[in-house]
Amino acid sequence: MASHLRGALALALLLVTPAFADVVSKAPDAVVVTVYRDRPATAASLRENSDDTAGLAMIAETRTVDLPAGRTRIEFQGVADAIIPASAALTGLPGRLVERSFDYDLLDPGSLIEKSVGQSVVIRRTNPKTGKVTEEPATLRSGPDGVVVQTSGGVEALGCGTGPQALVFDHLPPGLADRPTLSAVADAPKAGRYKLTLSYLTVRIDWSADYVARLSADGATLDLTGWLTLSNRSGMSFADAPTSVVAGALARVAPDLPDIAPKEVETECWPMGTTSDFARREAMGRLEDEAIPSPPPPPMTMAKAAVSEVVVTAEKRTVQTNLGDYKLYSLIEPTTVAAQQTKQIRFLHQTGVKFEKLYVFRADAWNSLGDGDVRPAQVVLRFENKAANGLGLALPAGNVSVRQPQAIAGGREVFIGEHGVRDVPENEEFELPVGEAADVQVQGRLVSDETKSGRERTALAFTLTNAKPVPATFELRQRPDGEDFRVLTETSAHVLKNGDDVWRLTLPANGTVVLSYTFETR
Secondary structure, eight states: OEEEOTTSEEEEEOOOOOOSSSEEEOSOSEEEEEEEOSSOOOHHHHHHOOOTTOOEEEEEEEEEEEEOSEEEEEEEESOOTTEEEEEEEEEOOSSEEEEEEEEOOBOOHHHHHHHTTTSEEEEEEEOTTTOOEEEEEEEEEEOSBSOEEEETTEEEETTOSSSOEEEEESSOOTTOBSSOEEEEEEEESSOEEEEEEEEEEEESEEEEEEEEEEEOTTSSEEEEEEEEEEEEOSSOOEEEEOEEEEESOOOOOOOOOOOOOOOOOEEEOOGGGOSSOHHHHHHHHHHHHHHSOOOOOOOOSSSOOOOEEEEEOOSSOOEEEEETTEEEEEOSSOEEEOTTEEEEEEEEEEEEEEOEEEEEEEOTTGGGOOTTOEEEEEEEEEEEOOGGGTOOSOBOSEEEEEEEEOGGGTTOEEEEEEEEEOOBOTTOEEEEEEEEEEEEEEEEEEEEEEEETTEEEEEEEEEEEEOSSSOEEEEEEEOOOSTTOEEEEESSOEEEETTEEEEEEEEOTTEEEEEEEEEEEO
């Protein structure tokens, strides 16, 4: 039976050998973070995301190194733990880049034992009754899945006794790193100090846009506030980093990620010399648990952790620029994108935004309306993304929460609806549905439906009722589905807009309007 070590076997490293690289860069001088997304997201969806391959960011690190002349192996320590190694690029080298590699065999008890099989170690034992510590030289024969050593007394499986045991190593095996490391071999024509830029892609960093729209008391305009949510689910922090996000549907392939999960150290023990003495084995396990305190948990690397949330407000919004066919939003000031943290930053605040309120009903499923059926119209806010209307900025896709002050509630804001918006370019029209209207309703009726000479002719009538004390702008929309669709007769003229036939009418206060039309399809 295999059991986890649970403190019966400890590991100690007495001496650390010099770095194997010719030149070691322990940390970057500065970091720039650009976060992408391949689909719209919300702050809530980022918090709930458990996909370890989701999210994408470009990390650009500036590092200063002193290089000798000739061929040099440079070790860049402290790169992101969720790096996509194949994406790494290095610029600023004085000569030719020969090769690069990613050292993802990280230093942990399992990998230390695995890399030291066949090497000399020291077994340190503590007598659980007297506390006396003794040391004995040994050779590590197998591990980490069942640790076996050979001493002058024979071959022994560790972790199977009652006293604490520790393996002491006097050197660090080649190929292990205490943190994710990217290395490169380069030919430098002459010695000198060089400033290099290391850039790479990493996953588990994502962003979203969310908006709050506050209607004015008279309902004629609104104030729109936009929030960027940065979510870093990786184990690496990026301090005081100039940060940007990119809006647009980014094409991606499945990332090729190394497996850097720590190797577990396990013992293979059959106490009392038998494989069937379960009672004695369980008793031995209880003795070990009582005599040996559990070790502290290892430092968090790839493990899941509680995600902290930080909200940062700023009067200045982001700087928006074009990035090819995408939009780049750069934060005015550097920010810290901390490990396992969600941070919100205000990037937009537009006051007095003009809009048009519409009451909309779609007649596509007219045949689901039986005679006498009454349905509510949809409340829709229509915007033109122009500076003259208080906007004029490209808006990244996200959810919009709409609030409105209510006099009977003491002027407090009341939530009236929420809906998502797509990426909206500057000067383009967009709509925001916010809910169903209680005072504007539609009653549909099928007047006739007949087929003649291979063509179907359908006549519909809609009774539109406005119970509001003010006029309401109403639109009936129908998608012209079917082959050779055409409207033959109508009581009010329609227009073709965004692929729909649209009948636009003004409903009088506390009034009723009847709209009828006949269409034909092949």
